[in-house]
Amino acid sequence: MRQELHAEWTKLRTLAGTRRLLFVIIMLTVALSAVASAAVTCPTAGCDHDAAKLSLTGIQLGQAVVAMLAVLAISGEYSTGTIRTTLTAMPRRTTVLAAKAVILAGLTLAAGTVAVLASVLAGRLILPGNGFTPAHGHPLLSLADGPTLRAAAGSVLYLALIALLSLGVATAVRDSAVSIGLVLALLYFLPTVIYMISDPDWQRLLWQISPTNAGLAIQTTTHLSSLPLSPWAGLGVLAAWATAALLGGGLLLRLRDA
Amino acid sequence: MTTITPYRSDLRAGRDGFAQLLRAEWTKFRTVRGWMIGMTAAALVTILLGVLFAAGSHSSCSKGPIEVACPVTPVGPGGEAVDDRFYFVHKSLTGDGSITARVNTMTGQIRKPDVTPGVRNVISGVVPWAKAGVLIKESTKQGSAYAALMVTGSHGVRMQHNFTEDVAGRPGGVSKESPRWLRLTRSGDTLTGYESADGTNWTKVGTARLAGLPSTVRVGLFATSPGDLTVGQAAIGGVTAAARFTEVTAVMDQVDLQGAVSGGPWSHDDVGVVSDVDGTPHHPGGVVESGGTFTVTGVGDMAPGTEGMAIERTLTGALSGLIVVIVMAVMFITAEYRRGLIRTTLIAAPGRGRMLAAKATVIAMVTFVTGLIAAAVTVEVGTRMLRANGNPLLPVSPLTELRVVVGTAAFLAVAAVFALALGVVFRRSVAAVVTAIVLIVLPYVLATTSVLPLSGAQWLLRLTPAAGFAIQQSVPEYAHVLGYYAPQMGYYPLAPWAGLAVTCGYAALALGLAAFLLSRRDA
Known part of the structure; x- marks a missing residue:
C-alpha cells in the first residue's frame, strides 16, 4: 500500500490543476460564507437564524469544486490513457483506488480545514455588525462552543466524504462529464425534489437519504429536535453513500477492462 | 513523352x-x-x-371529521382564481346612479398564533388590508365583476375593481374625528370613485370600466378582512405560511343612493360564507342598522386568490x-x-x-x-x-x-x-x-x-x-x-x-x- 500511496501522491501533487483546485475550494467556500454572513441581518432579539450554519454556507459551493477535484483524479486517467500505465505498474486495483481515496481525503481535509476555519473567522468578524450580538441572543461564534465546533469539524468531514463519493461515482462511470453531472445532480437536484413532494412522510424520507440534506445536518446548531436526523446520523448517511459509491466503483474497476 | x-x-x-x-x-x-x-x-x-x-399529490377537504367535496374556487372576470368573501348590505340599481357613505371607524380582531396550545389567542386590531366602503357589483355571485371604493386598515383609501386592479387614494385611516366620505358613481359601464374628508370637497380616486356590466346591478356597503399571515420555519427547512382569522367592523352612515334604486329594506348577504358541520356559518359577518347608521362586520377578502x-x-x-x-x-x-x-x-x-x-x-x-x-x-x-x-x-x-x-x-x-x-x-x-x-x-x-x-x-x-x-x-x-x-x-x-x-x-x-x-x- 505504501508504494501505491506514494505513486498516487506524486501523481496528484505534480498536476498543476490540483493545487489550483485546492486554492479554488478555499476561496469559493470562504467567499460565499462571507457574502452570506454579510447579507443576513438580525435586527431584533430572538431572530431565528442559525449563525454557525450561516457562516458555513460556502460549503454548498465548495463541495462542487471538491467533487471536481475527485472526479478529475480518476477520470483524468481514463481520458488520457494513464490508467493503463497505472494498472500495469500497480496491478492490485482495489489498492490503487484505496490509495487514491486516502490521498484525496487527505487533501480535501487539509483544504476543508483552512476553508472552514476562515469561514468561521469571517462569520465571527462580520456577524456582530449585522445584529448577531449577545443582546440579540447570538454570542460571538467560537470553536470553544460545543455545537459550533461540531458544525465546523463536521463540515470538514462532509467535504472529505463528498470527495470519496465523487471518486466512487467517477470510477464507476469513467467519463468525466457524465460523472460530474451525476454527482452534482445528486448534490443539488435531490434537495429540490423534497420540496416538490407534498406528502410529509415522503419528504422526511427523502430528506433522510439525500446526501446534501442529511450530510449538512451536521451544521445545524439550533432547533436540533425538529431535524429528521441527528447531526452525526446525518453525516453517517453521507458516509454510507460514499462507502457504497467506493465499493461499487472498486468492484467495477476490478471486473472491467481498463 | x-x-x-x-x-x-x-x-x-x-x-x-x-x-x-x-x-x-x-x-x-x-x-x-x-x-x-x-x-x-x-x-x-x-x-x-x-x-x-x-x-x-392528493388533496381532499373535510369539515371536522367528515370528508366533503372541495368548494369550487371562484374565478374572476379575468379568468384568475379569486377570493370573494365579504359582508354586503345592498339594494338593486338599474341604470346610472351613485352611492355615497361616510366611514367613521374601523375596528376588529385578529387571531394570533396560540400561546397556550388549544386556547385561541385573539387580540383587537385591524389588519393592513382590512376593507370597508361602498361597492357596486354585478350580482352577489362570487367572482362577478365589481368596483369598490374603500378605506383600508393601513393602506389608506383605495379604489379596486375586478379583483386584480388597485388604485391608491389618500393615505391614512379613519377615526371619529376624521371620517372619510366615499362616493361611487355609475354611468353605463364606467364607474368612478371619489373621496372627501368633509363631504363637500371631492377628489377623484379612479375610474373602472366593467365591460358588459348589466343594466341592473347591486349597490351597497361592504366589509371584509383577509387572514393574518404568519410565516414559520418548517422542520426540514421549508417555510409554513398560515393565515389566521381576522374580522373588521366598520361604522358607516350618511348613506345616500341616487338613481333607480329598489325600494324597501336593505338586503343582507354574507357572500361566500361556508357553513360548519352543524350547518351554522363559519366566522359569519353581520350588520346592525339603527337610524341610518350601519355597523358592518366582515371576514374574507375581495382579491386574487393564492390558495392552490x-x-x-x-x-x-x-x-x-x-x-x-x-x-x-x-x-x-x-x-x-x-x-x-x-x-x-x-x-x-x-x-x-x-x-x-x-x-x-x-x-x-x-x-x-x-x-x-x-x-x-x-x-x-x-x-x-x-x-x-x-x-x-x-x-x-x-x-x-x-x-x-x-x-x-x-x-x-x-x-x-x-x-x-x-x-x-x-x-x-x-x-x-x-x-x-x-x-x-x-x-x-x-x-x-x-x-x-x-x-x-x-x-x-x-x-x-x-x-x-x-x-x-x-x-x-x-x-x-x-x-x-x-x-x-x-x-x-x-x-x-x-x-x-x-x-x-x-x-x-x-x-x-x-x-x-x-x-x-x-x-
Missing part, C-alpha cells in the same frame, strides 16, 4: 455556407448515440418527475433535465478537443466564429425541441392528473400556459448555449460542467430550498443566470394581497421575460468570450 494528369476527384467541391456547417454539426450530434440517449433521458426524466409529483397550486409546479423536474442538457452541451464541444476532432472541424470550416455559431444553433435547436416536448407533455399530463386528484390549481390563460411551456424550453436552450460557450472557454468538460451548474443550478437551489433568507434568495435570482427560472412563474405577485412572495413559493423577483433576458445576457457574454478565445488560441 506522357503527360500525367494529377488525380482530380469527380465530386464537385462542396460549399461552406452556414447551411452546410449546420448540417455538419447536426450530423455530429445525431450520430453520437450517447448524446441522443442523453437528450431523450433529459426529456423523460422531466416528464417522469412531473407525473410522479402529480400522482403523489400553480401549473409550473409540475415542471420542477426540469431542473434534472437542465443538468443533463448542460452536460450534453459541454460535451458537444469538449469531446472534439479531447479526441482531436476540433482540428478536422477547423480545417473543414476555417471560419471559427461561424463554426461556433453553427454549433450553438444546433445545440440550442435540439435542446429547444426536446424541452418543448418535455414541458408540453409534463404540464398537460401533470395538470390533468393534479385536477383528477382533487388538487385546486390556479387557473391561468392559455397564453400564460404557452409562455410557461415555450419559456421553459427557451430557458433550457439558452442554458445549453451558455454551457457550450463555457466548454469552448475551458476546453475541459469537468471545469465547464461545474462552472455551468454552479452558476445556473446552485443559485436556484440556494434560493428555493431555504438555505438563504428571503433577501439573499431574491438577489441571487436577480443577478445570476438562474434568473431565467422566472419564465416559469404563471401567477403574478399582487401588491394589494398580503402573501409570502418568496422564490420558494414560486414567486421570482424579476418579471418572467426580464429573468430570461438576464440568462440570455450571460449566454451572449459567454459566447462572445468563447468566440474571442477560439479565434485567438491554437486549437
Whole structure:
C-alpha cells in the first residue's frame, strides 16, 4: 500500500490543476460564507437564524469544486490513457483506488480545514455588525462552543466524504462529464425534489437519504429536535453513500477492462 | 513523352455556407448515440418527475371529521382564481346612479398564533388590508365583476375593481374625528370613485370600466378582512405560511343612493360564507342598522386568490433535465478537443466564429425541441392528473400556459448555449460542467430550498443566470394581497421575460468570450 500511496501522491501533487483546485475550494467556500454572513441581518432579539450554519454556507459551493477535484483524479486517467500505465505498474486495483481515496481525503481535509476555519473567522468578524450580538441572543461564534465546533469539524468531514463519493461515482462511470453531472445532480437536484413532494412522510424520507440534506445536518446548531436526523446520523448517511459509491466503483474497476 | 494528369476527384467541391456547417454539426450530434440517449433521458426524466409529483399529490377537504367535496374556487372576470368573501348590505340599481357613505371607524380582531396550545389567542386590531366602503357589483355571485371604493386598515383609501386592479387614494385611516366620505358613481359601464374628508370637497380616486356590466346591478356597503399571515420555519427547512382569522367592523352612515334604486329594506348577504358541520356559518359577518347608521362586520377578502397550486409546479423536474442538457452541451464541444476532432472541424470550416455559431444553433435547436416536448407533455399530463386528484390549481390563460411551456424550453436552450460557450472557454468538460451548474443550478437551489433568507434568495435570482427560472412563474405577485412572495413559493423577483433576458445576457457574454478565445488560441 505504501508504494501505491506514494505513486498516487506524486501523481496528484505534480498536476498543476490540483493545487489550483485546492486554492479554488478555499476561496469559493470562504467567499460565499462571507457574502452570506454579510447579507443576513438580525435586527431584533430572538431572530431565528442559525449563525454557525450561516457562516458555513460556502460549503454548498465548495463541495462542487471538491467533487471536481475527485472526479478529475480518476477520470483524468481514463481520458488520457494513464490508467493503463497505472494498472500495469500497480496491478492490485482495489489498492490503487484505496490509495487514491486516502490521498484525496487527505487533501480535501487539509483544504476543508483552512476553508472552514476562515469561514468561521469571517462569520465571527462580520456577524456582530449585522445584529448577531449577545443582546440579540447570538454570542460571538467560537470553536470553544460545543455545537459550533461540531458544525465546523463536521463540515470538514462532509467535504472529505463528498470527495470519496465523487471518486466512487467517477470510477464507476469513467467519463468525466457524465460523472460530474451525476454527482452534482445528486448534490443539488435531490434537495429540490423534497420540496416538490407534498406528502410529509415522503419528504422526511427523502430528506433522510439525500446526501446534501442529511450530510449538512451536521451544521445545524439550533432547533436540533425538529431535524429528521441527528447531526452525526446525518453525516453517517453521507458516509454510507460514499462507502457504497467506493465499493461499487472498486468492484467495477476490478471486473472491467481498463 | 506522357503527360500525367494529377488525380482530380469527380465530386464537385462542396460549399461552406452556414447551411452546410449546420448540417455538419447536426450530423455530429445525431450520430453520437450517447448524446441522443442523453437528450431523450433529459426529456423523460422531466416528464417522469412531473407525473410522479402529480400522482403523489392528493388533496381532499373535510369539515371536522367528515370528508366533503372541495368548494369550487371562484374565478374572476379575468379568468384568475379569486377570493370573494365579504359582508354586503345592498339594494338593486338599474341604470346610472351613485352611492355615497361616510366611514367613521374601523375596528376588529385578529387571531394570533396560540400561546397556550388549544386556547385561541385573539387580540383587537385591524389588519393592513382590512376593507370597508361602498361597492357596486354585478350580482352577489362570487367572482362577478365589481368596483369598490374603500378605506383600508393601513393602506389608506383605495379604489379596486375586478379583483386584480388597485388604485391608491389618500393615505391614512379613519377615526371619529376624521371620517372619510366615499362616493361611487355609475354611468353605463364606467364607474368612478371619489373621496372627501368633509363631504363637500371631492377628489377623484379612479375610474373602472366593467365591460358588459348589466343594466341592473347591486349597490351597497361592504366589509371584509383577509387572514393574518404568519410565516414559520418548517422542520426540514421549508417555510409554513398560515393565515389566521381576522374580522373588521366598520361604522358607516350618511348613506345616500341616487338613481333607480329598489325600494324597501336593505338586503343582507354574507357572500361566500361556508357553513360548519352543524350547518351554522363559519366566522359569519353581520350588520346592525339603527337610524341610518350601519355597523358592518366582515371576514374574507375581495382579491386574487393564492390558495392552490400553480401549473409550473409540475415542471420542477426540469431542473434534472437542465443538468443533463448542460452536460450534453459541454460535451458537444469538449469531446472534439479531447479526441482531436476540433482540428478536422477547423480545417473543414476555417471560419471559427461561424463554426461556433453553427454549433450553438444546433445545440440550442435540439435542446429547444426536446424541452418543448418535455414541458408540453409534463404540464398537460401533470395538470390533468393534479385536477383528477382533487388538487385546486390556479387557473391561468392559455397564453400564460404557452409562455410557461415555450419559456421553459427557451430557458433550457439558452442554458445549453451558455454551457457550450463555457466548454469552448475551458476546453475541459469537468471545469465547464461545474462552472455551468454552479452558476445556473446552485443559485436556484440556494434560493428555493431555504438555505438563504428571503433577501439573499431574491438577489441571487436577480443577478445570476438562474434568473431565467422566472419564465416559469404563471401567477403574478399582487401588491394589494398580503402573501409570502418568496422564490420558494414560486414567486421570482424579476418579471418572467426580464429573468430570461438576464440568462440570455450571460449566454451572449459567454459566447462572445468563447468566440474571442477560439479565434485567438491554437486549437
